């Protein structure tokens with residue numbers, strides 16, 4: 017616009033249009049050219065200076081009206097008024113073309129000021145519907161997309177009814193309004209009365225030239241309208257997505273909102289949502305008749321006067337495959353039907369039931385993971401029938417409807433399984449907590465003030481029954497921490513419930529849990545001041561609980577057999593579970609032994625306990641050992657560093673966990689017996705699962721025991737107690753006994769080999 021004169025641009029466009037016409041239809045273009053030569057001068061200069069020659073002004077006016085009301089019909093109306101003035105016509109009529117069937121014209125009557133500026137149109141059809149006569153001139157121009165000039169004095173035999181006897185117009189010019197894509201947008205009719213001159217080719221040119229500019233305005237009008245529409249749509253979709261994530265509870269309201277918007281978007285009279293009942297292979301109305309004031313939501317129920325929901329006797333439900341909706345549900349394909357009653361698939365039953373008259377239908381499937389779960393139906397477009405554009409817009413909404421429903425289903429599922437989980441937990445907690453009788457009994461019996469020898473590194477746990485072990489555990493707790501900061505009943509209850517939550521497996525049972533707690537007690541007792549009181553608390557309770565609910569199978573087994581536990585925790589699977597079990601017990605009524613701790617202390621102790629229980633995974637020991645070794649080699653172990661202290665706690669946990677290897681020989685042998693029994697049970701289970709157990713777990717290779725013990729003590733236990741000896745020298749008896757046990761295992765291994773060589 018800055019580089020080129022308006023008139024120059026105009027000439028180019030007109031010439032360009034002519035050339036295109038010539039290419040399409042050389043004969044008629046040559047004829048038109050000849051007529052031009054024989055007729056009056058066709059120079060544009062003649063009208064250039066007339067009323068609206070300043071098209072800049074016209075464009076400005078059009079732009080202004082566009083901003084106020086960017087509807088295409090209105091822009092055309094404004095343009096027609098300009099042309100009418102420019103060619104000095106006495107009046108005009110504007111016929112709008114239907115994009116789907118351009119030969120169907122509707123007369124645009126401008127804006128109705130009585131209805132707040134609503135556009136008024138009168139539909140015309142070839143039969144002259146609504147009493148309106150079809151003017152044959154516009155119909156002809158709509159077909160040919162060529163201008164047409166008629167005069168009363170020179171009747172054209174093709175249009176015998178062009179001039180009414182009672183109308184005073186004597187000359188008419190019909191001008192097609194064609195869009196850049198070649199689609200007919202409208203036909204403009206201009207007329208003159210006596211004594212006005214007939215229209216000439218020059219008038220056509222003037223009109224064409226205006227239409228060039230009008231085309232630009234129209235183009236922008238459409239861009240503006242679609243941009244606005246898109247913005248509204250985007251805003252709405254964003255709101256929908258937000259709602260899906262934010263107010264999960266009001267999903268019904270959300271679906272309703274989506275339906276309402278979709279209905280307005282495609283200008284439908286009613287909208288409904290049907291869902292597939294996969295059990296009965298039926299469709300039923302979930303939301304029916306959006307668009308009327310008393311929408312029936314969940315058509316299986318109706319709301320009575322008092323507001324109570326009552327089952328409806330007229331629930332809308334029909335078999336899959338019946339009707340348009342049923343067809344869409346069955347095939348998963350969109351159906352856009354102009355006249356429902358002339359479609360054999362239409363199910364008239366619903367109209368009979370509701371008394372409503374269905375005309376046009378736009379029906380769309382809703383998919384969840386490729387399966388049709390329902391259909392959305394838009395009924396009766398207010399003007400005309402549903403277009404391709406409606407289909408496209410509607411498709412987006414169907415996707416969002418699906419998304420909302422999918423979320424609703426998932427949410428419902430989650431809510432239900434949460435309830436189920438709670439019920440299961442309730443049942444479990446009843447069976448997995450100790451009885452009040454047991455608490456009472458322990459209470460009545462009392463906790464001894466001292467138990468000689470219990471803090472000895474070589475203390476034997478085998479002499480005690482399960483109940484006595486619990487009593488000893490409570491004693492050790494009381495001895496380490498006193499009972500002033502703790503509720504005695506909670507400590508008793510907690511210990512008895514921990515006992516109950518160890519399974520009856522050969523090795524990882526209550527005896528082992530108790531033995532590890534006892535070793536931890538001995539370490540703490542022999543090293544006063546090494547650990548802080550809260551560290552002691554975490555270490556002792558972690559040791560007592562460190563194998564809660566162990567199933568006698570290791571982490572590798574859990575992973576290989578795809579246990580749900582391994583799905584939750586891919587590393588340190590069982591250790592995470594042991595810690596979770598500990599927390600679960602603490603949360604049971606009357607079990608929170610830490611209830612008197614301050615919030616920050618509680619948090620600290622629980623955090624340390626988690627660290628300590630996770631440290632019993634031997635996979636964690638190796639890197640820990642390397643780190644501590646390095647610190648000791650560098651002489652940089654810092655007792656005030658919290659990370660160094662965490663490392664020390666982790667090694668102390670391992671030392672307690674493996675303490676059977678540091679017990680006198682008879683106790684070591686007794687423990688190894690049950691360890692191997694458990695290993696063999698795992699080996700059996702692996703075999704049953706089609707896996708080959710490692711030799712140590714293969715009950716057909718019992719000769720492996722001594723050599724495995726040599727390996728285990730050399731590779732893990734000795735390094736652990738050596739570290740402990742360096743960090744806490746009072747633990748030396750553990751190291752010494754471990755060395756002695758290793759020697760015995762080496763001897764046995766040696767003799768086993770000799771026996772093997774002999775046979």
Ligand SMILES: Nc1nc2c(ncn2[C@@H]2O[C@@H]3COP(=O)(O)O[C@H]3[C@H]2O)c(=O)[nH]1
Pocket residue numbers: 563632633634673674676677688691724725728
């Ligand atoms: N071979 C062997 N393994 C042991 C012995 N004591 C403990 N373990 C293993 O060391 C592991 C330490 O962590 P877990 O208690 O989970 O499981 C234990 C056993 O798998 C033992 O005396 N011999």
